[in-house]
Amino acid sequence: MSSLETLTVHGLGRVADPYRDIVPPIHLASTFERAADGSYPGGRVYARDGSPAYIEAEEVLRRLEGGAQALLFASGHAAATAVLQALEPGDRVVAPHSMYWALRKWLLDLAEHGRIQLAFYDNADIDGLRAQLAAAPTRLLWIETPANPTWEVTDIRAAAALAREHGAATVVDSTVATPVLCQPLALGADIVMHSATKYLNGHSDVVAGALATREDSPLWQRIRVMRNLGGGILGPFEAWLLLRGMRTLHLRVRAACANALRLAAELEAHPAIAQVLYPGLPSHPGHVAAAAQMRGGFGGMLSIRLKDGEAKARDVAARVRVFKRATSLGSVESLIEHRASVEGEGSRCPPDLLRLSVGIEPADDLLADLRQALAD
Incomplete structure (x- = not known):
């Protein structure tokens, strides 16, 4: 297709036989039949980690963000916490002072119980961020831009370059910007996160989250495991509604x-x-x-x-x-x-x-x- 806008409007544009549906069907199955030899000819085993209900929405988001892969989650918070649960115990996280309050509280709770080391930086202060990253080995830099609710802006390219220099992965909460306005992966981020409840769906009738990655890294594989074992998956109808919302x-x-x-x-x-x-x-x-x-x-x-x-x-x-x-x-x-x-x-x-x-x-x-x- 000629543009991302056209791709999004058409929801990939796939039309399936035998009915030639313009709108994709809702896949409700929770499990899938094995062949007589024990193989899975349909390529699916169980819906918790492989529902076909996610195919179109994940692929649309992947292309919008210019990433290698994308994953849907039961909420934006589930998507964010899957990233943090994929870390090793004691890993250091550097996060912004201004960010979604529930995730900030959760980070503080993790740090209080010794699950992570946590340091904060002022969202727009690149020099301050440089000092925090240099202060101790850091596994993850979290960015939220524009940042809720005072809308500070972090220079993603500069911040991601600093994180890479210090061996840290960069995750950007781009919920407010959306891929229409900003593509953090192209600016050097490793993973972009969305509360898909918000602009991606856009109709106040779905709670969902999403992640897209620049590459299929070991961290990304751990995040996949966290979604599967943690069970923070999206329902088929919600995935269908999300795809419908993204079309506009x-x-x-x-x-x-x-x-x-x-x-x-x-x-x-x-x-x-x-x-x-x-x-x-x-x-x-x-x-x-x-x-x-x-x-x-x-x-x-x-x-x-x-x-x-x-x-x-x-x-x-x-x-x-x-x-x-x-x-x-x-x-x-x-x-x-x-x-x-x-x-x-x-x-x-x-x-x-x-x-x-x-x-x-x-x-x-x-x-x-x-x-x-x-x-x-």
Whole structure:
């Protein structure tokens, strides 16, 4: 096919006999018949580690990321934890201060119980990262960019080069950027991770995760084992829905990017707002780095900080009419969340911050909703 967009729209474009289905069937089988000699003529043994339900979605993602292989998981967290469970006991992990809060908590718990060594770096500070990698032998560098919920940007190419220099593998959580805007493997990362619940599916009706790898490395083989033995697999219907969602990925992401940029630019001048955090704004500290590694947009996620603090932030969230007050991101509908209260004790999120997942509604409707909610 002529482009990744066309490939994605067609879901690989495979049409099977005898019915010549335009949409692939759902493969529900959990086990597969042996031949009389004990072999498996269909090439499948058991669905936990080899369901044909995953074929199209994994292959679409592999091609979108430009990788060697891809794997689906039961959730984004299952995908991330499979990577970490593939490490040896005591391996050192260097992770960013700003990252998905549940994974950060899990990393801290692993370190507390002696499963890993853990060090943190400031997301955009390459010099600080260099110092952390040089401080002790490191097995894994974790990157999240743009980073939830303040959208710091890490220079993937520079960070991955440093990790390689120090013998560490680089994993990039690219959930917010999506392969439409950024391909971390092409920038030197070893593995890219997605919470496929978010933009890849894009309709708030699937919980899923995914990994893609630049090469079939020993670490990747261990991750395969962790998925199989850990059982963090995706159901056939969810895999089918994920493939359906990805068929409109490019259109949805581009529409969300355009809306988010317009909202960010107009809200930056609003008298009630102290700061708009969005990599597409020249005022954002990570704008130059984002422009260098993201193509066609800066994502659909932004945050606003209110001049009158936490009480005002909570009040604005309570008054919206079009935005939905809900956790998650990356779907067709716009969501708003007072993130610090959701994360709870230990959150690094400023209490005056509202996180906005900008959907594909008309931008005028979204702006009107926020303006009336911000009004005194």
